[in-house]
Structure formats: structure tokens, C-alpha cells
Amino acid sequence: MGTLECAARPEQPIQWLDARDLANFLLLVTTGRFAGPFTAVSETWTMRDLVEAWRSVVPAELAVDWAPEVDRFHLPHDGSNDGTFQLDNARAVAAGLRVRPPAASAFDCVRWIRAGNVPPPPPH
Known part of the structure; x- marks a missing residue:
């Protein structure tokens, strides 16, 4: 099995958002006519926590x-x-942003790749 190249040091704070969660939130604020700025991101994680969540759905140890x-x-x-x-x-x-767990995004990504799809080259 290969090596997972990480984009930062293990204790690096990181915020992320699955594109599907962003799309759902944009539909919500648009149809609800919510005004003002929103910071649509997850809570803060460390890069190590995010990597471990992703590794939890990979069938082999990376x-x-x-x-x-x-x-x-x-x-x-x-x-x-x-x-x-x-x-x-x-x-x-408070306006309704729902952030799926990173392991759920990872699982869906792994399933998408197994279906024959190819992700773009990093960073993505």
C-alpha cells in the first residue's frame, strides 16, 4: 500500500467542508433569503485528527x-x-450549516474512486 502525503504538520489547525455540505448550505441561505456573510467551514481540527478520520475508512494501513x-x-x-x-x-x-463527519466524506471519496473515478492532482 502507498504512503499518504500530508499537507501540513500534525498539529496544524485545519477547517474543511465537504462540497456537498457547502452546496446544501448555499441552497438553504438562498431559498431562505438569509442576509449577510457566513463562514461556512467545519469546527477547527488538527491535521492529525483529520488524517486519522480519513485513514479510518481505508481498508489497508497507510x-x-x-x-x-x-x-x-x-x-x-x-x-x-x-x-x-x-x-x-x-x-x-445557527443558520443551518450541517457539516458531515470527515470519515463520512472519506468513505464516499473512497467509494467514488473504487467506482473508477480519478481525483484531480493535489492540492484539491
Whole structure:
């Protein structure tokens, strides 16, 4: 089995959102005519937590490469950019944003790939 190249250091804060959850939220705010800005992201996780959630649905054990040279997002490894991924999503959640668990997104992604689909090259 291959190696999972990770985009950041293990303790890097990260926020994410499945595109389907974003689409559902956009439909909700559009049809509900909700005004104002929303921060449509998940709560803050660490990259290690997100990687472990994804690894939980992979049938074989994958090694994780945390080496900085595989960082395709070019995040500083000194923590100086950590605030970028610690945004407040409370207003979006109060308006109806629902964020599926990362393992559910991962499971669907694995199923999609097994069906013969090919993801785009990273970062994606």
C-alpha cells in the first residue's frame, strides 16, 4: 500500500467542508433569503485528527509522510499561519450549516474512486 502525503504538520489547525455540505448550505441561505456573510467551514481540527478520520475508512494501513517537502499547500511549519484555520462558524451553524463527519466524506471519496473515478492532482 502507498504512503499518504500530508499537507501540513500534525498539529496544524485545519477547517474543511465537504462540497456537498457547502452546496446544501448555499441552497438553504438562498431559498431562505438569509442576509449577510457566513463562514461556512467545519469546527477547527488538527491535521492529525483529520488524517486519522480519513485513514479510518481505508481498508489497508497507510503510512503518513509529514515531511515538510510534501507540503503542497505551502503552509509555514512554525505555526505563524495557524489563525487562518480557526474561524468562527457559529453564525453559519445557527443558520443551518450541517457539516458531515470527515470519515463520512472519506468513505464516499473512497467509494467514488473504487467506482473508477480519478481525483484531480493535489492540492484539491
